[in-house]
Amino acid sequence: MIKVSVVGAKGRMGSHVVDAVNGAADTQLALALDAGDDLTAITPDNTDVVVEFTVPSVSLDNVLALVKQGVDVVVGTTGWTDEKLAQVKAALAEAPRENQAVFIAPNFAISAVLADHFAKVAAPYFESAEVIELHHPTKVDAPSGTAIHTAQAIGEARRAAGLGDMPDATETDGGSRGQVVDGVHVHAVRLRGLNAHEEVLFGNAGEQLTIRADSFDRISFMPGVLLAVRKVASGSFPGLTVGLDHFLDL
Numbered sequence: 001m002i003k004v005s006v007v008g009a010k011g012r013m014g015s016h017v018v019d020a021v022n023g024a025a026d027t028q029l030a031l032a033l034d035a036g037d038d039l040t041a042i043t044p045d046n047t048d049v050v051v052e053f054t055v056p057s058v059s060l061d062n063v064l065a066l067v068k069q070g071v072d073v074v075v076g077t078t079g080w081t082d083e084k085l086a087q088v089k090a091a092l093a094e095a096p097r098e099n100q101a102v103f104i105a106p107n108f109a110i111s112a113v114l115a116d117h118f119a120k121v122a123a124p125y126f127e128s129a130e131v132i133e134l135h136h137p138t139k140v141d142a143p144s145g146t147a148i149h150t151a152q153a154i155g156e157a158r159r160a161a162g163l164g165d166m167p168d169a170t171e172t173d174g175g176s177r178g179q180v181v182d183g184v185h186v187h188a189v190r191l192r193g194l195n196a197h198e199e200v201l202f203g204n205a206g207e208q209l210t211i212r213a214d215s216f217d218r219i220s221f222m223p224g225v226l227l228a229v230r231k232v233a234s235g236s237f238p239g240l241t242v243g244l245d246h247f248l249d250l
């Protein structure tokens with residue numbers, strides 16, 4: 001049995017994770033903590049893997065504290081930058097247990113992970129690419145972590161293919177062209193009724209490719225969360241790993 005503690009357990013995602021951990025045959029819930037609870041209650045004695053779904057403003061501190069406490073961490077919270085990731089790597093280098101692991105996924109839904117993968121494959125073949133992410137209006141960050149990840153992957157694939165800047169004659173922009181991430185324009189929609197959705201648009205003269213992923217319900221993230229818990233608990237992924245694609249045979 002893998003002993004799993006959940007941090008952010010009362011949140012929209014955390015509460016689903018508690019149910020998923022309780023429902024799986026090979027995982028058991030250790031502690032379910034939320035804001036105001038004492039993170040030091042989590043120890044290697046009671047917990048194999050912590051699942052962290054909180055808010056971008058606190059996630060880094062939680063992860064650094066948990067690494068110091070000697071437990072492996074699976075993180076779904078967004079807001080990760082290269083600088084924050086470097087802090088996690090540094091903490092892991094000083095971790096009390098050998099081969100400790102932190103796994104961070106911008107998105108645990110298979111549809112989103114595949115959309116990201118297909119976008120990477122498509123990117124070298126198109127002159128233009130833009131990302132539109134659409135989410136529920138209670139989301140606190142924009143653009144989504146997933147959209148940033150997708151845009152960075154497209155930017156990297158374009159650079160590797162020797163592609164230059166995208167065509168764009170815009171001279172005046174009050175914000176309508178979105179945020180530019182790694183040379184890719186990213187647009188964020190917040191709409192009551194939505195959950196988590198992403199569209200990647202690719203264009204050439206006379207043609208367009210659209211890749212779209214729709215997560216209608218938060219249960220769509222749970223198989224990915226459990227997969228990450230199992231992979232991390234197996235001890236085969238020491239150090240920092242970012243992206244569920246590392247656990248899939250893509």
Ligand SMILES: NC(=O)c1ccc[n+]([C@@H]2O[C@H](COP(=O)([O-])OP(=O)(O)OC[C@H]3O[C@@H](n4cnc5c(N)ncnc54)[C@H](O)[C@@H]3O)[C@@H](O)[C@H]2O)c1
Pocket residue numbers: 007008009010011012013014033034035036053054055056058062075076077078079105106107108109145221
């Ligand atoms: N990776 C993915 O697949 C995925 C999917 C959905 C959401 N997310 C991300 O997960 C995060 C959480 O989303 P949500 O919709 O569950 O948000 P939410 O606001 O519903 O839940 C966040 C929870 O964290 C708790 N919290 C705040 N500060 C805390 C602290 N210091 N210690 C412990 N708990 C604390 C809050 O009380 C709340 O219960 C966001 O960053 C979101 O973008 C990621």
Ligand SMILES: O=C(O)C1=N[C@H](C(=O)O)CCC1
Pocket residue numbers: 078106107135139140143144145146147195196
């Ligand atoms: O609901 C959210 O908030 C989501 N956040 C992640 C992101 O920002 O990419 C994943 C999708 C859902």
